Amino acid sequence: MENLIALLVAAPLLGAAVLLCGGRRLDRAGHWIGTLLAAASFVVGVVLFSAMLGYEAEARTMRQHLFSWIPVEGFQADIAFQLDQLSMTFVLLITGVGTLIHIYSIGYMEHDERRRRFFGYLNLFLAAMLLLVIADNYLLLYVGWEGVGLASYLLIGFWQHKPSAATAAKKAFLVNRVGDMGLSVAIMLMFTTFGTFAFGPVLSATGETSEGKLTAIGLMLLLAACGKSAQVPLQSWLGDAMEGPTPVSALIHAATMVTAGVYLIVRSGAIFDAAPDAQLAVVVVGAVTLLFGAIVGCAKDDIKKALAGSTMSQIGYMILAAGLGPIGYVFAIMHLVTHGFFKAGLFLGAGSVMHGMNDEVDMRKYGGLRKYMPVTFVTFGLGYLAIIGFPGLSGFFSKDKIIEAAFAKGGTEGWILGSVALLGAGITAFYMTRVMLMTFFGEKRWQPDAEGREPHPHESPKSMTIPMIVLAFGSVFAGGFFAIGDRFTHWLEPVTRYDHGHAPVSAATVTGATMVVLLAGAALAWAMYGRRPIPVVAPRGSLLTRAARRDLLQDDFNHVVLVRGGEHLTRSLVYVDHSLVDGVVNGTAASFGGLSGRLRKLQNGYARTYAVSMFGGTAVLIAATLLMRAV
């Protein structure tokens, strides 16, 4: 049974290889091959899951050792897999949601001539992501980590002929690389500290080293997580990443890739538990991003960017939860899974809307679509209710738990974090309601597109709606299924450990407060966008709105400090290299040239001059001989 683990990765990897190397012959069948192999991976995942359920709770970890990867004196890296409950959760989420998105893409990308390649990239992404979660050491995880970055680069920049897409892809990869730097430094630190970087030995030996070392490792891991999960200060790529086709946004930037950071932190829980300072940093990053994403989400008129802001914010919740330690790990993952369902659903819904609206993304040019796209409306609506935490739906259970856990952290810290989480829930309700109202309610504000075509909104084909329906089911029921009887907690506890903490307020109070905040947010949104007509051209807005539209000026900061500064630096270095470093070289050459030019004048061509020098030379030789003899 354990030998099947490698198949999880192998299937989509094979798909990617076949699709990308196969050439035009596979254009016809490419998408089916891709979908089939993604589904195969899902089936393997389910088989392994059922096998895992057959074991004792404490002995569910499965391992597979393929071969020794980099055997060097004192440095052993293996290609080996470890599938425990945490990994299993991810495997099912990734392959499940992944397969659905594959199916959805068949319809969505139908008219794209490069569809085969798209599926190849999707498969590559699945393979990398699966490698990331089933690796048994940090270095192999790093392979998956960068592989995910590569796949996301390829997918964001899929429409490469658009300069904006190409730039967004590059930006995503670069920002991710900054995070990757953190991960690689963390691995190096682990190597020098523990002599290994396999999960087992590292995580069990945290007690044997100093807290400072662990804090350093933790902070570096956090940097990595920030890059991949789009947390402040490395969040800037996520909004731009919406340049990719919508299924990509759904797959990568909602359900899977961005969750890798959460996985990393939860997986390295033992390190963070032993390094409170690092943990505090995690919590702070989570809390700040939570608000940051939410605020950005409120201001965006681009439906995908609004959802991207929301993603950032929700991942902020997860990171926050993960930073709480054993109180929060389980809920971080639980929110991650439920978020995977409803955010994928929301994105697919947004894609469906765009599909019917000539790829228009500006919500101000939507309106009243509920009559034209009933299925999309219903599934999107369910996702909406789930994300704002409507009682009974998935988001309610998972988010509520995180807010509780934040309060349970205790002390001033707990109060602050809890309040931030609570506030975040309110803003979530506001911006999601805004999206909902602007898209599906109100009067039509449709505009002809750049080529003058009037939009004819219509429901999307089956291949697109079915995945949306399935995800909507997940959005509605997953949370309840997990939360009732603490099923999810029991499932993950052997891996992540679980601690109740001491909540200063009762669970019911928290739920009540959440409800109040939530209603307030939704009501405010209705007051602003439901009651009055929405202008097609965005009003100027307050200072905060304008800043939020520009991602709270983060891009401007990056542009001025990093891009411009970098340009100046490289330009001046090019100058220095040319004129100083090379100048010294050329100067040496020139000085020799000049010297020989001078010396050449001695060679005036007159035999008598040469005779003088010969004569003088002879005299010197005689003198030397005499002197030598005298000495």
Added chain:
Amino acid sequence: MTGLAAAATTSTGEAVQFWILGTVAVIGALSTVLLKRAVHSALSLAGTMIILAVFYLANGAYFLGVVQVVVYTGAIMMLFLFVVMLVGVTAADSLKETLKGQRWLALGCGLGFGILLAAGIGSASLNNFNGLGAANAAHGGNVEGLANLIFTKYVFAFEITGALLITATVGAMVLTHRERTERAKTQREMSEERVRSSHLPPLPAPGVYARHNAVDIAGLLPDGTPSELTVMQTLRRRGQMRDVSNEALADLKALEQRSEARLGRDNDEEEVAK
């Protein structure tokens, strides 16, 4: 031959001869270097060489002394004179130095070199002279001794010098031989050329209207300017053509002046007589 026996000093006669002839030799050498005309230099050099021949004889190198006179002074120096004549006997070099600092450098190097040589010789402490008496006598004389060495010990060098001389002879012939690069003109062509050129009649002879009739003096045209055509090509090329046109005019003027003076004086005398 006592002077050639082993001794640290020579006979007084030889000493006297050395100091007198040595002085002359040095003067000759200096004149070779310093005199303007090549022919004078050659003659001075010949003198120096003859003195050297005497010194060879004084040093017991009888054969070399004779060879020096025959080969050097007789053959080589005459060759020099021939070439000097070919190039122009009367042509005097300008002694003005054209290369900057060359003369000072030469002087400096020469002085330094001389001093160094002298110092070298001086420091060698050469006081013991074996003399050539025994060596000359060993084979029955100087010439026999030399012959013995040349045809035994130095026979290869001797053979090679022979080859060298042959090569030199051939080389000299090759170098001075003028390769004809074009077909020789036939008489007909030459006459046609002559007709086409501006000088159909014979070229004018030198010295016309001049007081000299030497070949190097251009004849004067009626207006008093010299005509180059009247001087042979070689002299023209060498730049040895003498221009006497101004001289003739000046002479004429002087003549007139003198006759004027004379006439004037006659007048004066007449006046005095009156």
Added chain:
Amino acid sequence: MNPVNYLYLAALLFTIGASGVLVRRNAIVVFMCVELMLNACNLALVTFSRMHGNLDGQIVAFFTMVVAAAEVVVGLAIIVSLFRSRHSASVDDASLMKL
């Protein structure tokens, strides 16, 4: 008188000859100065011969004379052909070695 004086004389003549080579421009005179230098050497060789009491020095002087003769023949031929092509016997005119 010490026969070493012959050597001093040879050195003096050699130096004068060398200076002449450096100073004079007329190739023929330069050549004469070279001959002077050779003769000075010969004098020294003959003196050495007397000093050591064997004839090898004279042999060398003899060879020098032969070689000098060969040299003069070739050298004068060169001068003549130079003069023919350039109408000058100045060594400074042959400065084509200058770049």
Added chain:
Amino acid sequence: MSFPLLTATAALPAIGAIATAAVPAARRTAAKWLALLFSLATLVLAGLVFVRFEPGGDRYQLTESHAWIAEFGVRYELGVDGIGVALLALTALLIPFVILAGWHDADPLETKSSRWRPTQGFFALILMVEAMVILSFEATDVFLFYILFEAMLIPMYFLIGGFGDRAHSGSDENAAAQRSYAAVKFLLYNLAGGLIMLAAVIGLYVVAGSFSLAEIAEARANGSLEMATGTERWLFLGFFFAFAIKAPLWPLHTWLPNAMGEATAPVAVLITAIVDKVGTFAMLRFCLQLFPEASKWATPVIIVLALISIVYGALLAVGQRDIKRLIAYASISHFGFIVLGIFAMTSQGQSGATLYMVNHGISTAALMLVAGFLITRRGSRLIADYGGVQKVAPVLAGTFLIGGLATLSLPGLAPFVSEFLVLVGTFSVYPAAGVIATSGIVLAALYVLVLYQRTMTGPVKAEVRGMPDLRVRELAVALPLIAVLIGLGVYPKPLTEVVNPAVKHTMQDVQKQDPQPEVEAAK
């Protein structure tokens, strides 16, 4: 006596060079096939060396030794250790691709007379370089190595100066002037280094009385050869200077961008992927083995220079406008990593550096050769002249991207393994240096992706429209290289197995031990 396999491996391309040069002018194609055939045969022999080499055996294997210049004790001594085997294999592997990629680079232009034989010369020179490089990896006699180290400059000089890139901006005369400038700069720079090395080689002979690496190293190890500290340091500097020019290390790097920019792409690969490796190889083999104390003494400075190379090369690569110069500066950055790995003096660092030499050779070859195909198509080296190539020539763009990803050390491709080993090896002794070097990976991503974005993506430029995709010959160059990159990235064990024992020996030479992990050290 057994078959002299090492001599044969070096002699075969040399024979091939002569044979190729002798092909008549009209039979250009025959000359090309002949050269390819010889390079493939050399590859087979190199494979044989790889197989015959026993990782667990003696340090130097397949040795040969003959007297050469008896007066100075110079011997024709050959032998390979694991590092030599790895680089030998790299050289033999790359040359067929270089030949194949340069198939049309030296076709005579129409205007030249038919007696001119540039094609034959081009391929003969490439094979000549191969022969010399292979022999220099095998030489265990310092003097023999020195001669080869210098001699390989001559064919390289002609390759750079005689066969320039036909894609250039400006007039032909201008390009010719640029090219000869680059070639002369290459030659003089390297000769200057070689000259100083010659002084050091002679100095070594005076001190040690032998040129034999094995003898000197043994004498040093058992204490029978004592060197004064000052002497050892001077000799070390003499050797290192030459190798640092060849490698090239900042600030002695400026010849590389010129040479690589002006040469054709295959020749540029020859420079950076093969010939320059002799420099880093020699640091490992000669500097560390002959002068262990001086090497340790110089380590701090060299580490700093290597770090500057890494960051500086990468930053300058970002600022380049010429594709080939960009790759050249990227190479400078990578050579910084190699030197860093060597002088970190840890097992991981040195294994990593050796693997890095191999992997960098392959990855740069892939990137540079594909870039060469691109440049040939458009006739320009300027990045700004491209755009949207991905749309018209997807396979070209794809292979270019993979080459680029290898250059930025994407995990799964071979360079990652080596780069990470170097970083870990450095970090375990010099944490700060490790972190600074790590920043190189971000900059690498920057220059590779900027290059890719500007050339391959975006709207299709008018000049690029109608650009043909890779042809069969070009695919035959790109695909095997990519396959090797992936293969060594996933399963580098065959290489590490060969390299590890050699690294162990080198570590003993410098009497260094890997730092213990903190946890184990505490126990």
